[in-house]
Amino acid sequence: MAVSRRKRAEYIRYAQYGLLIVIALLVAFLADWGQIKAAFFNVDIAKSMFPGVITTALKNTIIYTALGFGFGLVLGLVLALMKLSSVAPYRWIATVYIEFFRGVPALLVFIGIYYGVPIAFQMQFPPLTTVMLALGGVGAAYMAETIRAGIQAVPKGQVEAARSLGMSQSRAMVTIVIPQAFRIILPPLTNELILLTKDSSLIYILGLFREQYELTKFGRETLSRSPSLTPILIAGLCYLIITLPLGYLSRYLERRGTGGRKKVSA
Amino acid sequence: MSDVSVEITGLKKSFGPLEVLKNIDVTVNRGDVVCIIGPSGSGKSTLLRCVNLLEEPTGGRIVVNGTELTDPDVDIDAVRTKIGMVFQGFNLFSHLNVLANLTVAQRKVLKRSEDEARKVALHNLERVGLSEKAHSMPAQLSGGQQQRVAIARALSMDPDVMLFDEPTSALDPELVGDVLGVMRQLADEGMTMLVVTHEMQFAREVADKVIFMDGGYIVEEGPAAEVIGNPQEPRTQEFLARVLDPTHHGPSDPV
Numbered sequence: 001m002a003v004s005r006r007k008r009a010e011y012i013r014y015a016q017y018g019l020l021i022v023i024a025l026l027v028a029f030l031a032d033w034g035q036i037k038a039a040f041f042n043v044d045i046a047k048s049m050f051p052g053v054i055t056t057a058l059k060n061t062i063i064y065t066a067l068g069f070g071f072g073l074v075l076g077l078v079l080a081l082m083k084l085s086s087v088a089p090y091r092w093i094a095t096v097y098i099e100f101f102r103g104v105p106a107l108l109v110f111i112g113i114y115y116g117v118p119i120a121f122q123m124q125f126p127p128l129t130t131v132m133l134a135l136g137g138v139g140a141a142y143m144a145e146t147i148r149a150g151i152q153a154v155p156k157g158q159v160e161a162a163r164s165l166g167m168s169q170s171r172a173m174v175t176i177v178i179p180q181a182f183r184i185i186l187p188p189l190t191n192e193l194i195l196l197t198k199d200s201s202l203i204y205i206l207g208l209f210r211e212q213y214e215l216t217k218f219g220r221e222t223l224s225r226s227p228s229l230t231p232i233l234i235a236g237l238c239y240l241i242i243t244l245p246l247g248y249l250s251r252y253l254e255r256r257g258t259g260g261r262k263k264v265s266a
Numbered sequence: 267m268s269d270v271s272v273e274i275t276g277l278k279k280s281f282g283p284l285e286v287l288k289n290i291d292v293t294v295n296r297g298d299v300v301c302i303i304g305p306s307g308s309g310k311s312t313l314l315r316c317v318n319l320l321e322e323p324t325g326g327r328i329v330v331n332g333t334e335l336t337d338p339d340v341d342i343d344a345v346r347t348k349i350g351m352v353f354q355g356f357n358l359f360s361h362l363n364v365l366a367n368l369t370v371a372q373r374k375v376l377k378r379s380e381d382e383a384r385k386v387a388l389h390n391l392e393r394v395g396l397s398e399k400a401h402s403m404p405a406q407l408s409g410g411q412q413q414r415v416a417i418a419r420a421l422s423m424d425p426d427v428m429l430f431d432e433p434t435s436a437l438d439p440e441l442v443g444d445v446l447g448v449m450r451q452l453a454d455e456g457m458t459m460l461v462v463t464h465e466m467q468f469a470r471e472v473a474d475k476v477i478f479m480d481g482g483y484i485v486e487e488g489p490a491a492e493v494i495g496n497p498q499e500p501r502t503q504e505f506l507a508r509v510l511d512p513t514h515h516g517p518s519d520p521v
Contacts, residue, residue, distance in 0.1 A: 158360070176359055
């Protein structure tokens with residue numbers, strides 16, 4: 001007897017749901033819920049973290065990220081323009097910088113700037129400057145490539161039109177090309193911002209005062225005083241407060257970008 | 267000022283080993299409309315683009331309104347403000363609305379005040395019949411409207427001469443007329459125009475002189491009625507037969 005294709009697809013679907021339910025039941029029976037609750041969902045410890053986790057830690061994470069992103073964006077733009085320069089040494093310098101800082105862990109950059117700069121230059125940056133340089137320095141390497149791609153994605157006719165109206169090369173770049181490039185790369189730039197938000201946790205290697213703690217450091221510090229992983233869970237959720245909206249923003253921009261900018265110029 | 271607007275002598279242009287323009291001489295008198303016709307690959311667009319140095323000539327001399335463009339020390343940005351250019355692909359600035367497209371170069375290059383730039387822009391939008399589109403974005407306009415905005419943008423710089431690089435080739439057939447209408451009106455107002463086009467009807471009716479190019483040379487030139495109406499050179503005759511009566515020739519039929 002033959003089973004119709006439609007029937008067979010139906011059976012396969014039932015089997016898939018069945019498998020899922022079996023696994024869920026197994027996990028539910030085997031897991032030690034009391035232990036898990038004590039380890040991750042300790043309400044007292046969670047309560048003790050407020051309001052500090054928001055007013056200090058979340059706030060500092062945002063500040064550090066914003067500083068790093070702002071500096072990284074400016075440096076990234078400079079590197080992108082250097083990479084497109086007709087002067088060969090500029091291109092080499094930009095390439096070396098990008099390859100280096102994209103290739104080494106951000107943690108090493110933090111250590112290098114925090115411990116290396118005082119030794120090399122007999123000076124000590126305050127933590128805010130360190131985080132700006134380290135986070136921005138790494139972010140710039142990634143953003144430079146994104147910005148360069150964006151600039152090259154602007155149709156050549158736009159520059160020709162600008163030049164034919166008497167704009168100089170640099171004037172056309174600033175007035176016409178870069179604004180359009182940034183519209184094109186807004187979605188990937190938002191992604192860079194999400195990555196930087198998480199990398200801001202690397203500031204933990206710096207000796208920080210209590211009021212300078214960001215989310216990860218704040219969670220670890222609470223963890224050291226409590227027999228529960230609850231602080232880590234809370235800190236993690238706080239990251240999502242920042243990154244989830246950014247993710248939505250990125251997807252929204254992507255949709256709007258492809259919808260509104262088709263067939264602009266040949 | 268003399269009566270000559272554009273004077274091209276001995277112009278040569280190569281892309282690597284490929285010689286696109288071979289010894290071109292063209293004179294455009296002030297107030298004249300000169301149409302350049304010819305098959306694709308004949309070098310007519312390259313010739314036009316040399317006239318505002320979007321392409322760097324390999325040799326020869328180009329003088330526009332008394333300024334030698336081919337002089338290495340020329341301030342090309344200043345010269346270009348006096349040479350309007352209209353592209354086949356419109357090339358409106360896609361991130362700016364229509365009004366900003368018309369004012370941005372006036373403000374940044376000519377350093378006009380915001381009020382003056384706006385006044386000039388609105389005046390030129392009116393000339394091309396698009397006053398009501400001042401606050402639209404380019405992507406919201408039809409191809410014909412975009413091209414008319416592009417013409418208004420070039421006019422807003424108060425150019426002495428206008429270059430048109432196949433301005434209607436990217437348009438749907440029913441939109442061609444609007445753009446040609448604006449160009450005809452410009453010609454009637456006395457604008458000096460150099461037009462690369464496939465619109466034979468337009469060339470025949472509006473042009474003071476028609477130049478037929480093929481293979482990097484000027485094959486034939488003269489009044490429109492002669493070059494289009496009664497061509498002397500076999501290559502011109504063949505080209506016009508194909509363009510004016512495309513259904514009567516196979517791909518490789520001899521004429």
